[in-house]
Amino acid sequence: MKLLVFAHRLELGGTQINAIDLAAFLRDRRGVDVTVHATEGPALELLRARGLPFIPAPDVRLHPSPARIRALRDTVCRVRPDIIQAWDWWQGLEAYCGVHLPEGVPLVITDMMMHLTRAMPRGVPTTFGFEGLRRQAEAAGWSRTALLPPPVDTEANAPGASDGAALRRRLNVGGDAVLLVSVSRLSEYMKSESIKRTIEVVRELGDTLPLTYLIVGDGAAMPRIRETAGRANAALGREAISLAGAMTDPRPAYAAADIVLGMGGSSLRGLAFGKPVVVTGEAGFARLFSPETAEGFIETGMFGHGAGGADNAALSGPIRALARSPDLRTALGAFGREFVVANHGIEVVGDTLLRVCRAAVGYRPGRVALTADAARTAYFYLRERRFRVASRDAVERG
Known part of the structure; x- marks a missing residue:
């Protein structure tokens, strides 16, 4: 399976480290062909140390960004992934609008926010970082949810693993x-x-x-x-x-x-x-x-x-x-x-993500459901004025 991980700016934050750790696990221990697409930042050093293929994304202030959508489309044409994993709502919307709706590229959104973002599409397979938010999303109409808690490499992070x-x-x-x-x-x-x-x-x-x-x-x-x-x-x-x-x-x-x-x-x-x-x-x-x-x-x-x-x-x-x-x-x-x-543990969480991605590769919603979900997403996005600066300090799990 070819997986394109679409992440935000590679800062030294919890979500970015989670994305890198899970990508490396899926490649090294489960044989997944992984490429990471994100804006360069300090955590790029960690990504390169893991030897993960990397394609840079533009650094922008407003999301969804036409420039990032164009770059994502170019990356998809180059990589030809079986599925995209988009981390958090702004990457999720860019992948949804840019390649999922027009080209049918399978998509999983991984949401590590602390509150439910209603502007996310409800028909796209979506993972949430804790059970309360997953259950809230399910009650609000999300049709394909899964629990994906923050992963920890319990071998690299262990008593005696560092001085x-x-x-x-x-x-x-x-x-x-x-x-x-x-x-x-x-x-x-x-x-x-x-x-x-x-x-x-x-x-x-x-x-x-x-x-x-x-x-x-x-x-x-x-x-x-x-x-x-x-x-x-x-x-x-x-x-x-x-x-x-x-x-x-x-x-x-x-x-x-x-x-x-x-x-x-x-x-x-x-x-x-x-x-x-x-x-x-x-x-x-x-x-x-x-x-x-x-x-x-x-x-x-x-x-x-x-x-x-x-x-x-x-x-x-x-x-x-x-x-x-x-x-x-x-x-x-x-x-x-x-x-x-x-x-x-990274194996527990990584295997959950692998199951979600495999299931999403074969998921094809009907045209009526897809159109209704797109209309709903656009409505909530405009209503909540989501065309704004995606803060570097966005609430995340870690």
């Missing part, structure tokens, strides 16, 4: 210190709020607990986060918060951590390293990943919504408990590792 001790030495983190780690794009939307709240908690608890906080990532929110971190360090009289910037390979940070804080794919990679994880979200949401909460995260994804306000109790409570108890950290880390292997 965390060297990073701790470089940061001058002693053996008694408790190192908190967040790996995230520092976007103004959604991502940065929990990081700023964590800085506040470290400032609050740092006088009585030996907390150090390492932030790995870069983005538009970096200046404000650096300013917040500077104030906290000045108040504590020590370098309690460090900003490492973006790391092409952040595995040493996960390996060095005593506690990982994050959402989506980042939280899952923390679990894969056998670390206890506090899952963060919007409006002050924070919850310890544990046997009591794991089932809920299957339903909602590794994310949540809090009550808002300035109170950071939901975050400070788990951090305090974990910092005080090495035994709790060990037990939750072992549980989290087992959970990720069973539910998010």
Whole structure:
């Protein structure tokens, strides 16, 4: 089977890493002929390291883009794929309008957003990143849905797979210190709020607990986060918060951590390293990943919504408990590792994607259904004014 993976800009974000990991798995372990079509970015280095064939897409601001549709058509003519896997709604719409409707090229849309985008076509096979959203889409009329949670390569991301001790030495983190780690794009939307709240908690608890906080990532929110971190360090009289910037390979940070804080794919990679994880979200949401909460995260994804306000109790409570108890950290880390292997391992998720793609290759909707779905998609797209800038900070799983 020939698969064309149509992704967004290759930034160091969860969705882009997911696309690369799954493409490499399908080629290397399942014999699929894979080509990746996306806009160049920092994650291109990872894609090239995996030896994946790559055809660049134009870098544009507005989606759907005539320039990207033309480039996609040229790529389809060159590759002659059996099916296209489009990551998220803007690539999905460009593939839908550009080659699926006019040329009948089979299409699967992989949606890793946290909310249902009604402007996506309901008749195209679509995967969703967590069960609650998949069920919501099914109730709203999506006819061919599947659950495709964020994948984790549990061999490359595992205890002992990277040298965390060297990073701790470089940061001058002693053996008694408790190192908190967040790996995230520092976007103004959604991502940065929990990081700023964590800085506040470290400032609050740092006088009585030996907390150090390492932030790995870069983005538009970096200046404000650096300013917040500077104030906290000045108040504590020590370098309690460090900003490492973006790391092409952040595995040493996960390996060095005593506690990982994050959402989506980042939280899952923390679990894969056998670390206890506090899952963060919007409006002050924070919850310890544990046997009591794991089932809920299957339903909602590794994310949540809090009550808002300035109170950071939901975050400070788990951090305090974990910092005080090495035994709790060990037990939750072992549980989290087992959970990720069973539910998010690259083989589990990759084989699900392969089944979805194979089924979609042979799927041909009737002309009446296809026309009705196209009309509905156009209506919702125009109604919701989807012709807009596709933000680099779009909500994603990881």
